Amino acid sequence: MNEHLRRFNLNLLPILDALLDTRNVTRAGERFDLTQPAASAALAKLRAAFGDELLVPVGRDLRLTPKAERIREPVRQLLELLETAFQSNDLDPAGWSGEFIMATADAVAALVLPSLIDKLDKVAPGLTLRVTNITRSSVSNLRSEDIDMIVAPPQIIDDAALMSRRLFSDRFVVVHSKDHPPPPQHELSEYMKRGHIATVIDAPHIGGPPRSYFSAEIDQLRSTQRNVAVVPYYSLLPLLVSGTSRLALVQERLAKRLMEFLPVSYVDPPSPLPPLDLHMFWSPKYNDDPRHVWLRNSVFEACEPYRT
Template sequence: MRPSKLRSINLNLLPILQSLLTTRSVTRTAEHLHMSQPGVSDALAKLRAHYNDDLLVRAGGEMQPTQLALALQEELNGSIEALERVIERDGFDPKKLERRFVISTADVVVLSLVNKVIDGLEDEAPGVTVQFEGIQADYLDSVRTGEVDLLVGPHNVLETKGLMEMELYDETLVCIARRNHPKVKGQLSSRAYKDLAHAAFRANQRTKESFETTLVGTRQNDIVRLPHYTLMPVIVEESDVVAMIPKRAAEYYAERHRIQAFDPPFKVPNVTIAAYWSRIHDRDPAHKWFRNRVRSAAPTS
């Protein structure tokens, strides 16, 4: 029997690597794992030595994964989930589970997650149903009481006080307009863009401002606010209205609608999409299994 290579690495480093590749930040990984920043930095140094690779390099003010890190990221989520199942002693068996899991989120997040969340679900957990629903005005109470299993949305935008959390993936925002829009030619100025008629996202009545205004911090000419991103390309392709949506969604919609995507004429921060849940679910083996499934479904590029 060949000696196991597992002895060559401290397995406790793997969840740290997983978080680093998701957050691309020592600070946010430290917060997420309740560690000190020096502790995370020390773990990263050990991981770099083990793999003989930088794993994360600073580029343009941000930490970017190397090619090896990207390859590792695709394997880590499933591997860690498998290790946790081996270590778990509660005898949890998803095949015996009869349960509905409710995820409250925006439709563009459903677009990014749904296929991988349900892939193989019928075989692994035939008694499980996943229900996606919009973010309602009383979402915080619904999550705290456990009525909603997971709230998935932008980090530091939603009110999530008292909830458990895990970061899933980052989104880049782009603008969309109809093809041959008369005012979207060449490089738009920031002022010219904001003066255009806009369709904006507003999840519910509890939200005071549109998501775009909250994120960028400046006002634009919103003529319509919508609770669903799915409606935006429908409106945009038939009018001179423009909108700002996640890049993955823009690429998907551009293949199905007569729209074009372009970069905003001003700096827009990337958005970290995170999952939140009630403390009452935190140690529930079934809920933990489902959270791991959602984490594994998160896009990596």
């Protein structure tokens, strides 16, 4: 890169264009709410950068030097190119391409993706949404920009430096097959007699008893019940319960969704369990990035039905 270009302050380009256009320091400064001394100081910096007077007094007027005449049109074209690059690529989703990668659990994906994909397909057809499972490396992947967003309960995110926004709340319920009666309400002993299908996230505790990292109460219940199977997908739980006497702890909103397709129902858990909050997390680096802001707002809008 040319040494002069590397040192040049690009913030001076608009005032340079105004000076070459108006040939008047005061009027050029007024375009940017600059005082006359500030505009004169900008002209002095431009003269030093180009090694040329650019504007010279002739009587009571200022005229362009030959070098100023030569750079006048290239400066205008450069500003137009920069404006086009910033506006068309960053502000119009219709022109976007590439991938937006979100790490989340299948329970969240089942609720949020239908409306989110519909919006992206209509408004940003060149953009691909890639969804990955939350793993033990998801937070480090977000820090290293290998993924763009995590949607998860805040309890499993161990980085306070990440930006976040709450999406909605949920709770755990006990899913059972409609042709097998559920255990009596609040009868923990009857609940424990049944076989259970549990799930677990891919976190550093792998290899120990099933844990959720959502709350101590849920972990206690899952670690003491008789788990017939432990699977990595929440959406499998109602399917594996259907037609059996087994039970499963499932997020209520997911249970309601899957009840439309499976002969299952649900009851309250045998003991109180804390509510489950879901947040989206992203790197502070992209907090003001127009594309990222638009996508975050789209995820937030897709969760609107679940905030009631």
